[in-house]
Amino acid sequence: MQVTLKPIKSIDQAWSERAAIRQQSLTKPAGSLGVLEALAIQLAGHQGCECPSIVLPWISVFAADHGIAQQGVSAYPAVVTAEMVKNFSAGGAAITVLARAHQAAFEVVDVGVLADVAPLKNLVSNRVAAGTFDFSVQPAMTPDMLQSALHAGEQAVARALAAGADVFVGGEMGIGNTSSAAAMIAQLCAQPVAPLVGLGTGINAAQKAHKIVLIEQALQLHAAQMTNPMAVLRCVGGLEIAALVGAYFACAQHGLTMVIDGVIACAAALVVCQTAPQAQAWMVFGHRSVEPAQMAVFKALKAQPVLDLQMRLGEGSGAMMAVGVLKMACVLHQNMATFEQAGVSHGDES
Template identity: 65%
Template structure:
């Protein structure tokens, strides 16, 4: 993992303390600017070229009826991403971010399509209620897909990386991953995902509880957890986050599925944390467990639960404003305003 620049962090903190405002009065905006200063190695960071990769894959666990939507929606949404009709593509265009959707393992190959990168590892993960979601080869290949996306981003001059996801059934994977790694009761973490009713929610919990029990003895490391109960797109997200930290590219983490991947990356390499901003708090209960475990604060709380990277991308204007305020506000000396001293 690339170390952050502590000297730039100190200089940014000193600048914040000298701006014409009471210390700390811009709250989290100050922390964002200081964190990005440490990542970019400059006292005044800025975001010029954000990059968004949405990783798409299907999940065998959908065979158990854990989702309100059929698995075919994954490939239909990939086509929607390609056509520019999804929320994340609208935000990408608005924020002038580079956008791509990456097929890691949708059941049916939908390529070629505009803005689609096809790096298919398999036609979906296995049903982890019956067997491990992936074998070792699938896991390694899917994580490499995430690394490849970061390499593309860097080749185009990206200075901020956002990873989104699409995969019907992936809130099931996220819930069991977070339960296992945070050692928290699954009953407190299983959410409604795409909108299951009370009866479906109970069924989802029972299926996932049995699956956790099935794999318990085999989940000795974070990599084991990802292989046994994860998904191809979650593996790609995890690989991307680790690669961002290795290459020194700050990233914004999205909702509960992205947070499950961030948690996996953190458990594999805790040094990824300084490179991560957390875009928003969704209404999925498992996500808040990740915030507490890693000890981070999300930027926004808009009661979203869409995924796709949408909440992380929604934080982009706030991140840019944090940088602009940090760089362009006058200091007490420049404005000839008396400070507290």
């Protein structure tokens, strides 16, 4: 299955170059702020200015259930997805705490939770279905389900842009979604399944072995259909992962910085980058998860995460932690004195 794509917006290289020149003029040894310098330069190209800033981060957490969860691949029952949506709405989840700390706009988007929990505060009901099908016996989604989920992601970015957001964080919630992510990444990276499967929500050794076998069998079952990244997403992905894919495409098309979260978000980002490689220029990879499949994505995309805090929560939490680093990169870039302003001699002066 193919997706009709709008053109990816080009990075403003002229402003990136001006930002790089400014970095060389600040009162510090060249390169001494490391990744913070690169982030400021990247954001300058995104925002089309010499000194970028982050004023309004936007967070959309996409929630959906997975048919594969009935096979015992998670430490938690599927009902937890709906319970966590209620927790997001009430402001008690990690990502909502971080959203308040960063004065970010927050929403949770129901694209396929088993139980319809609407109406709730901060909830956008954009239900495609009551979860995916069990991908161990049939494709996870029909083509129409996939298209609807992609559109849900696009709509979230449209809301972010209308609000004036300057960075987009996509989060996810869905019991069973590490199984989808591992299956997608194994297929897209042509890697064996076993080394890519982690503990997810905290499964035991027997559950992990069972999870590996199910994914291996599913990839064999759907092999003939998985002829491109979008087909992989349809066969073994999730509705919330598809919504992330739609959101990431929209960010790249409209020129909105996106901070990518953990292994689930990285599976979505990999679909986007393999379909439209130029979209990666709009991505910042927020953190390294302890889930092993994420490392395969970093290797495939030659990407470096901003943080490594040994997190594996999802929700967009690791990406939101990285937004704080992006903010500091912008503040330093804009507010540090230049050598000329401070009357400080350059290191190469005799």
